[in-house]
Amino acid sequence: MAKVVIFGILDTAELAHFYLTHDSEHEVVAFTVNREYMNSTEFRGLPVVAFEDVETVFTPGEYHFFAPMTGRGMNKNRERVYLEAKAKGYPFISYISSKATHFGNEIGENCFILEDNTIQPFTTIGNNVVLWSGNHIGHHGRIDDHVFFTSHVVMSGHCHIGSYSFFGVNSTIRDYLNVAEGTLLGMASALYKDSEPWGVYIGNPPKKLPKPSYETY
Ligand SMILES: CC(C)(COP(=O)(O)OP(=O)(O)OC[C@H]1O[C@@H](n2cnc3c(N)ncnc32)[C@H](O)[C@@H]1OP(=O)(O)O)[C@@H](O)C(=O)NCCC(=O)NCCS
Structure with a gap:
């Protein structure tokens, strides 16, 4: 405690x-x-x-x-x-909802993981990651530091999610993708191929917006 x-x-x-x-x-x-x-x-x-x-x-x-x-x-x-x-020297806690499903996965500090997330085996989660409610986090994946999943995102198996990425509600990531640092995937959008750093992708099939993600969100 x-x-x-x-x-x-x-x-x-x-x-x-x-x-x-x-x-x-x-x-x-x-x-x-x-x-x-x-x-x-x-x-x-x-x-x-x-x-x-x-x-x-x-x-x-x-x-x-x-x-x-x-x-x-x-x-x-x-x-x-x-x-x-x-x-300042503080140690951090992480919160993992008792209503989330996980399998002793490696999860870093200052993570906020809410109800109904499913984190499948052999996937690791870095520091300062938020999984809002109800995401599917597929197996054999890796989520780097400072990432945000909103709600009902599907991250398929074997994906690598680069730092600072943000996933809108109901977005979908195909299996085996390398999602580059700072990727923004809009709500209800789908990623079929590896993304470019700080790229913004919307729609299904996705369209890459000209503005980088740090100018968008
Ligand atoms: C990608 C995103 C950040 C873009 O926001 P924005 O820069 O304010 O863009 P706008 O809302 O002005 O939309 C620009 C255009 O892209 C379209 N568009 C925006 N998001 C879209 C999406 N996810 N899928 C398809 N088209 C989209 C808009 O319809 C608009 O088209 P138009 O120019 O033909 O009218 C935002 O739409 C988004 O998906 N945010 C995530 C929201 C979310 O999941 N919130 C959860 C709570 S934390």
Whole structure:
């Protein structure tokens, strides 16, 4: 059991508090955000402290950190907070729903894995990865760091998912694909071939948009 400080005071942080409280052994003790976003000193009945000096109030030796943020900015915002909290010396938790199906897969830190995800055997998941609800994560695959799966995505077997990639709702990835770093696959879109780094693909069959993903999402 860890005492946990959650980053954020918006929906995702509120959901993380709910899931950790109702479906984990951990105890949430506080929230933290950057000082400029602090509009209250309390959220969900717990203290909110400025991220700039959170380590002086909740010492990294005693407390764990959790930053389950959205995929906005192609996951770079979440990466920044994750790395800054790591530099402060915090250990991280990951949350894996008791309603997810998995088989002792290797899963990194600061991952947020919600209900109804199926992670098949021999697939590994890196650090700072979000699997929102209901994804199929096929066998013999690899998901690198800072990736975001929204909901009901099918990642077929033997796929490699590069860092920072983002998959819209109901999107589909063919088996044996190498999905390059920073790929954005739009909602209800399908990827048939390996993608290019920071490429945006929409539709089925997919069309590659001219703008790179970091200018799109
Ligand atoms: C790919 C995406 C990021 C593009 O967003 P955008 O830059 O705001 O694009 P727009 O909505 O302005 O659409 C641009 C054009 O592409 C089309 N388009 C957008 N997404 C599409 C998709 N997934 N499939 C097919 N066509 C799509 C639009 O119809 C529009 O066509 P038009 O120019 O002929 O009118 C967005 O559509 C998407 O899929 N986001 C993921 C949403 C999601 O899954 N959210 C889950 C909650 S986190």
